[in-house]
Amino acid sequence: MVWLRSILYWLLVVIITPLFTLIAILILPLPPVTRNRIIRLWSVILLKWLHITCGLKFKVEGADHIPAGPLMIMCKHQSAWETMALQLIFPPQVWVMKRELLKMPFFGWALATTSPIAIDRGQRAQAQRQLMEQGKDRLAKGLWIVIFPEGTRIKPGERGQYKQGGARLALDLNVPIVPVAMNSGEFWPKNSFLKYPGEITVRVGAPIAVEGKKSLELIQEVEGWIEGQMTEITGRGPCFTVPK
Template sequence: MAMLRSLIYTLLQAVITPPYALFTLACFPLPVHRRYRVTYGWTRLMLFMLRTVCGLHYRVIGQENIPDRPSIILSKHQSAWETLALQQIFPPQVWVLKKELLRIPFFGWGLAMTNPIAIDRSAGKAALEQIVEQGRERLREKFWIVVFPEGTRVPPGSKGKYRIGGAWLAAHTGASIVPVAHNAGEFWGKNSFVKNPGVITVSIGKPINPDGIEPAVLIAQVEAWIEAETQRISTRNHQIAPAAPAVASTGEQEK
């Protein structure tokens, strides 16, 4: 049944995405926040189809930890699902992503309309400078910034190398870091066609004020919390363990 539902979802996605991408491109003259609302419409459709067709729902723990000003989201990356759901959970946002994604027909064209920070990951320090320069601009425009510090989707139970870019951006802009853990990969795995029904758990940690903390220390704190929390909320555990300790913070407190 999950296979059939996934097939229906994929067919609907293939029918909807090309015309929606063309519609999005036609909205280029609009202000950037209005363009975002247009592209977000596609995301809402995809999440609606995942719920109604595939039976894939989600719940959020720690929503009260979302700050009231634009911040930097550092999230676990297991699935394509979180690239959709984070847009529904958090305020308007842009992503730090590899520039190659913008070349994907239709999807990449629509993605480009959201004003992302598209980098060449092999550029080293130049990429970090680009993240800071464009990140400051996006924050001034009242956008949140999403970074997947592992850089690519990682199967449940595994951990990728946490890159320093998001922490570097926070340290150089003063924007808070909001760590996010989830178990989406246990329902919709990397490169998996099948979307299994169930309830994905998303856990939002307390925001971290980066003032006076070195980027390497920041990313280590984020990694420790995300990995511990991802293990805690895993469906592989018969019972959910006590909450992972909050990441050390020198500033903002829980709402």
């Protein structure tokens, strides 16, 4: 049944993604926030379809911590699921990502129309300047900034290295950080075709102020909050295995 349900989910992905790519290109003349609100319908549809076909839903704890913004989000990254769900949980946003993602057929092309901050990880100095310049621009346009501080998807129960780039950006922009923990990888594993039934837990923390802090101190505070929450919500899904 898991295979059949997952096939039904992916059928809709294949059908509507090219359509939304075309829509995203056609609405390029609109302001970024307006484009974001229209394109997010792709995520709304797919998350509802995911619930119907695969029995996978989610709950958000701490939504009252989300201020008017725009601010920066630092989120645990276990799955592709959160790239959709964050669009429903938070106001219009852009992601800091590796430039290669924009080359993906249809999905990457549509992603390029959302004004992401796509960086070349091989050019660290240039990437930091780009983060600063484009970060200021996106905030000024009313868009939140999403960063996955571990830089890649991490298996449930494991912890990646929290990088200071996002903390330096928050300090440069003088913008608070909203930390987010979630256990999505226990239901939608990394690079997995299969999606498993259950309920993903998303926890949103109170904004972390940046004033008077160093980048290392700031990222350690973010890491401490996220990983502290992960110890409480890890182990609830069918795909969790105890790390060796």
